[in-house]
Amino acid sequence: MIKIEFVVLNSKGEEKMRTTDxxxxxxxxLMLDAAEKVMPIIESSxxxxxxxxxxxxxxxxxxxxxxVTAALxxxxxxxxxxxxxxxxxxxxIEQE
Structure with a gap:
């Protein structure tokens, strides 16, 4: 039997998900990538x-x-x- 698994790692190399799908x-x-782009915004708060x-x-x-998009x-x-x-x-004003 052969089983293929996909392992999703964050940018630090930490395993975040393991699946066969x-x-x-x-x-x-993609969700993790987007979250990593949002984190600096939250950190700057x-x-x-x-x-x-x-x-x-x-x-x-x-x-x-x-x-969130609809609210903003x-x-x-x-x-x-x-x-x-x-x-x-x-x-x-500049034209006057």
Whole structure:
């Protein structure tokens, strides 16, 4: 009998998942990659979290990415509107 297993490691080489399902392994690997990109944002918040808490929060945010994106969309859109308005005001002042 031959059994193929996929082992997902984080960037530190720590085993995070072991499975025979290749697609599940790839999906989990992508989730870990995204969480590692979110961690510095959480760390810059000034909250006093352990490394494990930071990692857990990052993974939670990535797992709920669609909801987080939907929640943040109005604020992101609002910030873009303000930025465009300020740029337009600056251009109008320079033309005067």
């Amino acid at each position: 290749e697609l599940a392994a790839k999906a989990y690997d 000034g909250l006093e979290l352990t490394e494990k808490q930071t990692e857990d929060l990052a993974i939670h945010l990535v797992k709920h990415g669609e909801a 969309a109005p604020a992101v859109k609002g910030a873009a509107v303000v930025k465009r308005a300020r740029k337009k005001n600056t251009e109008n």
